[in-house]
Amino acid sequence: MLKRVWIPSPNYSSRGGASVRLLVIHTAEGARTIESLGSFFQGNVQASSQVGADDKVNTIGEYVRRTDKAWTCASFNPVSENIELCAFASWSADEWNRHPNMLANCAAWLAEESAHYGIPLTKLSPSAAQGSGRGVCYHADLGAAGGGHHDPGTNFPIDYVLNLARGGAPSPTPPTEEDIVAVATGVNNAGALHVFVEAKDGSVWYTWQKKGETSWQGGKADVSVAKLQPFAPAPK
16 A cells, blocks of 8 residues: 655645546656645645655655545546656656656556546546546646646656556566677568567567668657567576
8 A cells, every 4th residue: 555645735625526537647847756746735826636656665645635626637627536746748768767666656546546436447548538438547638628738748658557557567677788798680571670689687678660760669659779678588
């Protein structure tokens, strides 16, 4: 169970009888700790969130009780529970991966709220989030009626976080340059480049690039060669 540090905000109101159906992920865009975020929410800022998460192990800040409406996503405040990550929407995938505790805290919060409300741990599309869907969404998915925000950004590792929330094991971490002992490449008949990397522990990693593409993993946008995927288990 997550440790919840109570830092009460005066910026909240009644849900007016509305039922919670959304678990919304935000980025704070400034505060880097749950304490500084809590201090901000205690001011006369007309803003708040139920909870916030930083890099502390198994710990979140709690600012508004579940029973009350936080002021964070405009028209969707009555039907949402919200978490502010002490992060930035502009973060790259690599930067998000440097904050495993924050991602684990987000996943644990999603799991606890899902169990409390019976909300599926499923990422909603914008149309479902703005309609009547029940699940997890980004602040950005709520559109103009949600305040017109873009957080938590396109590089947020939602699949990884939801896997953790559902009880899955953390994904293995790709090797750093210091860990790599061998690299092999090849081009197939279609002109696709395949790259295999062996790490010191014997694990093998893989990525690929289609002919004419500049991104990796089959040409996925904004995926760097460093974002390798496990290819085989380490030999016995």
